[in-house]
Amino acid sequence: VQLEESGGGLVQAGGSLRLSCAASGRAFSSYSIAWFRQAPGKEREGVSCISSSDGSTWYKDSVKGRFTISSDNAKNTVYLQMNSLKPEDTAVYYCAGDSVLSTCGPHSDYDEVHDYWGQGTQVTVSS
Numbered sequence: 001v002q003l004e005e006s007g008g009g010l011v012q013a014g015g016s017l018r019l020s021c022a023a024s025g026r027a028f029s030s031y032s033i034a035w036f037r038q039a040p041g042k043e044r045e046g047v048s049c050i051s052s053s054d055g056s057t058w059y060k061d062s063v064k065g066r067f068t069i070s071s072d073n074a075k076n077t078v079y080l081q082m083n084s085l086k087p088e089d090t091a092v093y094y095c096a097g098d099s100v101l102s103t104c105g106p107h108s109d110y111d112e113v114h115d116y117w118g119q120g121t122q123v124t125v126s127s
Contacts, residue, residue: 001024001026001099003023004021005093005118005120011123011125012126013085013086013126014084014085016084018079018080019093020079021077021079029053029073031051031102032052032056032097032101032104033050033071033098034047034049034097034114035078035094036094036111037092046060047067048080050071050078051102053103054103056105057104058108066083067080067082068080069081086125087125087127089123090123091123093121093123094118094119097115097117098115100115101113
């Protein structure tokens, strides 16, 4: 599976961005896709997850109500709509695939669960 992120950029606080994760190489319905982020000097953390196999989703508490994850199975693409962005959302955002559990939940916050990773896209929120 190959994953490629796009859509990052510079935005002012309160603004919006939509990230995309395009997947190829394996049936999209056979794994879940999660978004992670890593800010400078901090550990990578899970942000959100969506599973095409069972329809489950998961969100980190700090993004609930602001971020929305969705998928377009026909395009093998997962989106992360980010609204009301804050400076603390600044990070490199990665998408990752889990082909083993293929479902979303609190475990979606763990790197070890995911076996496919994209290269990341930078999101910078200015105050």
